[in-house]
Amino acid sequence: MPFESLSIETLANIYLGLLGLAVLLYAVLDGYDLGVGVLLPPRNESFRDDMVASIGPYWDANETWLVLAVGLLLFAFPQAHSAILQTLYLPATFMLLGLILRGVSFDFRAKVPQVKKRKWDFCFKYGSLLTTLTQGYMLGIWVTGLRTDLYAQGFALLAAFGVTAAYAFIGACWLILKSEGELQSKAFHWARRCLMVLSGGIMAVSLLNLSLHESVRELWLSSPMGYVLMAIPLACFGLLSLCGLVLNKLPKAGGKGEWLPFGIALLVFLLCFTAFGISYYPFVVPGKLTIMDAVADASSLRFLLVGASVVVPCILAYTFMVYRIFAGKAEKLSYY
Amino acid sequence: MDAFILSRLQFALNISFHILFPTITIALGWFLFYFKVRSNLSGHPVWMRIYRFWVRVFALTFALGVVSGVTMSFQFGTNWPGFMEKAGNVAGPLLGYEVLTAFFLEATFLGIMLFGSRRVPNWLHTLSSLVVAIGTTISAFWILSLNSWMHTPQGYEVIDGVIYAKDWSQIIFNPSFPYRLTHMLLASGLTASFLIAGLSAYRIFRGDDKIAPKIALKTATYTAAVLIPLQIFAGDMHGLNTLEHQPQKIAAMEGVWHTEKGAPLLLFAIPDEENKTNHFEIGIPRGASLILTHDIDGEIKGLNEFEGEHPPVGPVFYSFRVMVGMGMLMLAVAWAGSWYLFRKNTLPPWLTKVFMGMSFSGWIATLAGWYVTEVGRQPYLISGVMRTEEAVTGLPPANIALTLTLYAGIYVVLMIAYMSTLTLMCRRSVEIEEISSEEREQAKAAREQRLAQA
Numbered sequence: 059m060p061f062e063s064l065s066i067e068t069l070a071n072i073y074l075g076l077l078g079l080a081v082l083l084y085a086v087l088d089g090y091d092l093g094v095g096v097l098l099p100p101r102n103e104s105f106r107d108d109m110v111a112s113i114g115p116y117w118d119a120n121e122t123w124l125v126l127a128v129g130l131l132l133f134a135f136p137q138a139h140s141a142i143l144q145t146l147y148l149p150a151t152f153m154l155l156g157l158i159l160r161g162v163s164f165d166f167r168a169k170v171p172q173v174k175k176r177k178w179d180f181c182f183k184y185g186s187l188l189t190t191l192t193q194g195y196m197l198g199i200w201v202t203g204l205r206t207d208l209y210a211q212g213f214a215l216l217a218a219f220g221v222t223a224a225y226a227f228i229g230a231c232w233l234i235l236k237s238e239g240e241l242q243s244k245a246f247h248w249a250r251r252c253l254m255v256l257s258g259g260i261m262a263v264s265l266l267n268l269s270l271h272e273s274v275r276e277l278w279l280s281s282p283m284g285y286v287l288m289a290i291p292l293a294c295f296g297l298l299s300l301c302g303l304v305l306n307k308l309p310k311a312g313g314k315g316e317w318l319p320f321g322i323a324l325l326v327f328l329l330c331f332t333a334f335g336i337s338y339y340p341f342v343v344p345g346k347l348t349i350m351d352a353v354a355d356a357s358s359l360r361f362l363l364v365g366a367s368v369v370v371p372c373i374l375a376y377t378f379m380v381y382r383i384f385a386g387k388a389e390k391l392s393y394y
Numbered sequence: 395m396d397a398f399i400l401s402r403l404q405f406a407l408n409i410s411f412h413i414l415f416p417t418i419t420i421a422l423g424w425f426l427f428y429f430k431v432r433s434n435l436s437g438h439p440v441w442m443r444i445y446r447f448w449v450r451v452f453a454l455t456f457a458l459g460v461v462s463g464v465t466m467s468f469q470f471g472t473n474w475p476g477f478m479e480k481a482g483n484v485a486g487p488l489l490g491y492e493v494l495t496a497f498f499l500e501a502t503f504l505g506i507m508l509f510g511s512r513r514v515p516n517w518l519h520t521l522s523s524l525v526v527a528i529g530t531t532i533s534a535f536w537i538l539s540l541n542s543w544m545h546t547p548q549g550y551e552v553i554d555g556v557i558y559a560k561d562w563s564q565i566i567f568n569p570s571f572p573y574r575l576t577h578m579l580l581a582s583g584l585t586a587s588f589l590i591a592g593l594s595a596y597r598i599f600r601g602d603d604k605i606a607p608k609i610a611l612k613t614a615t616y617t618a619a620v621l622i623p624l625q626i627f628a629g630d631m632h633g634l635n636t637l638e639h640q641p642q643k644i645a646a647m648e649g650v651w652h653t654e655k656g657a658p659l660l661l662f663a664i665p666d667e668e669n670k671t672n673h674f675e676i677g678i679p680r681g682a683s684l685i686l687t688h689d690i691d692g693e694i695k696g697l698n699e700f701e702g703e704h705p706p707v708g709p710v711f712y713s714f715r716v717m718v719g720m721g722m723l724m725l726a727v728a729w730a731g732s733w734y735l736f737r738k739n740t741l742p743p744w745l746t747k748v749f750m751g752m753s754f755s756g757w758i759a760t761l762a763g764w765y766v767t768e769v770g771r772q773p774y775l776i777s778g779v780m781r782t783e784e785a786v787t788g789l790p791p792a793n794i795a796l797t798l799t800l801y802a803g804i805y806v807v808l809m810i811a812y813m814s815t816l817t818l819m820c821r822r823s824v825e826i827e828e829i830s831s832e833e834r835e836q837a838k839a840a841r842e843q844r845l846a847q848a
Contacts, residue, residue, distance in 0.1 A: 114509055115506070118457070118504055119502040119504075121501070125463075128467050129467060129489055132471055136482045140475035143471040144471070144789060147789055150472065158464075162457050165454045166811055169450065354486060357559060358484070361559065362491065365491055373494070380506060384505070389509075
């Protein structure tokens with residue numbers, strides 16, 4: 059079999075990398091469409107139509123990254139999967155209910171009479187919100203090493219709002235890119251508001267993070283790596299301030315540089331993700347399970363890697379193609 | 395109730411709900427590709443109208459399949475952690491390949507299929523339809539490979555209670571896989587055919603006299619008429635394969651309590667698990683032996699040979715009869731419909747109503763078939779290797795009871811919404827004049843030309 063020369067350590071790292079890629083892509087891609095859902099204004103139907111239209115061709119594929127992430131965790135680190143999901147059973151179920159609600163509302167709203175359409179829009183908005191809150195909460199609990207005490211709950215609650223703000227922010231940036239006119243000015247307004255909340259969230263989470271694990275504190279405060287790690291929240295602030303400036307200038311820029319806020323949001327996501335990655339490596343459950351404790355059988359990992367090394371680049375290629383095809387402002391949502 | 399029963403109920407609920415939607419989309423994807431190709435070849439706008447109606451049904455069904463499928467992938471870890479701990483080395487890569495080779499393909503190209511026709515060249519739109527159809531089929535390939543392996547495991551070894559993969563081609567192409575895959579794909583073909591025929595019949599019944607529903611009805615009815623005998627043949631082959639590998643399942647399906655020669659084919663009976671016998675038997679003498687061993691005096695092993703190792707008889711026995719009964723009904727209706735459509739080019743009103751009534755007959759047959767095969771594997775999760783109770787979670791039962799209630803609630807709501815939306819789409823399409831603005835322009839120009847000439 060190919061990849062025979064790869065040791066189990068290398069395989070574990072490769073799969074951690076793949077898992078990381080899947081989670082990051084999920085956070086960015088489903089992040090913006092969940093964010094658009096959270097921002098859905100209850101009282102303006104034409105906004106709602108345009109906003110849903112902007113994510114129409116993408117949401118299905120975006121959500122698939124979550125399936126891949128959960129699948130990779132399940133397969134490559136089965137013990138971690140069962141520890142995480144059994145601890146987070148209830149929030150995970152609520153997240154799934156949220157995903158179910160928003161996923162189907164999207165399709166139902168387009169096919170039912172006006173009165174019912176509002177109800178499905180309601181489901182879409184609050185399903186999205188339920189999803190983002192529970193995802194943030196789960197992230198928080200995971201970071202604490204699956205603790206369930208009051209302090210961990212508080213931290214998870216903060217993470218829930220932080221993640222929701224992050225999704226709403228990238229969602230607003232997406233709308234700036236995909237919309238025009240009134241909706242776009244509204245999107246600028248949303249992006250500015252979310253930017254504030256997000257900055258506060260990143261600061262709070264970064265600080266509280268230090269109180270959770272001895273090893274993380276050491277890494278941040280007294281190792282050479284600490285400078286890099288410290289630089290990350292600072293860089294985030296730099297970027298977010300820049301984004302604030304850009305958001306003020308863009309409305310008068312006559313359509314130029316509309317991709318900038320989204321690009322910056324992307325970088326911020328990437329940076330936060332890197333900080334998490336460095337802080338907790340080589341743990342899959344912080345402080346509890348390392349990748350080597352939880353890794354599956356090497357020959358099965360090799361077997362899937364053969365396919366993954368061929369298929370993942372293809373997936374990235376055709377995903378890119380679809381974004382090219384639907385580039386530019388969103389069209390009215392009609393199937394033809 | 396304990397975590398075991400609740401987890402089983404929840405999993406049964408989830409998988410029953412989930413399977414309804416892929417069962418439609420697997421074959422509907424191919425129908426759509428066919429409609430698109432016909433549209434390209436003939437240039438007649440009616441094919442595009444049919445495509446447009448059914449692609450919306452596809453999108454809705456696909457969305458329901460996706461969201462209910464995501465919940466399945468979580469439950470492996472939450473409710474059945476023992477399964478992945480023991481069999482993860484086999485199940486993991488198969489599930490992984492499904493996500494990598496099928497999910498992304500379907501979900502991504504569906505975007506082009508639904509919203510891309512104005513933005514991409516026609517050939518790419520047609521290709522996307524093909525890719526989506528292939529994607530759904532690949533998905534079925536992997537999931538049925540894993541499922542079949544759980545029925546007829548091979549190509550593995552057990553070391554310290556954990557299963558390790560030895561030979562992947564043996565695992566993927568395990569003995570029951572070809573039969574199960576064929577049986578499932580044909581089931582999907584029939585489910586989609588009867589759905590298309592049923593909803594088209596409903597449109598005609600509501601007074602839709604356009605040609606689109608007529609053509610769709612014809613296409614679907616002829617397809618069903620061809621597929622159903624193939625399905626009966628495939629089902630028979632599958633049964634023989636099961637007899638070879640899982641004789642206890644066959645014994646439960648046929649209600650054979652004691653090994654006997656020349657066993658009757660029971661059309662109806664009430665199996666009595668306590669007394670190990672059947673009541674109110676109506677059967678064809680020696681029928682089961684004839685069908686299963688191709689010998690009227692052939693020996694069928696009874697449940698007595700599998701004490702403590704055989705599935706609960708009632709559910710398997712009844713589900714099997716529901717599936718076969720539904721298949722026979724489909725055969726009669728599809729052939730009668732084809733005869734009328736071929737000879738008279740239309741259906742008599744009573745048959746139109748029968749088709750409407752049978753819109754979801756594929757669901758009933760598919761679900762019944764799955765209960766036969768899945769309940770029939772009990773008490774094992776992996777035949778002869780792992781019992782179902784070994785896999786169950788240590789979650790508090792109260793939590794599972796809560797989530798079970800939530801799932802049940804949301805599924806009821808979704809089912810009502812799905813059914814009523816399909817009905818509504820049919821009703822609307824009756825009122826809509828399915829002529830595109832281009833066609834209207836052309837007709838107007840032609841009329842003006844005529845007027846000018848006159």
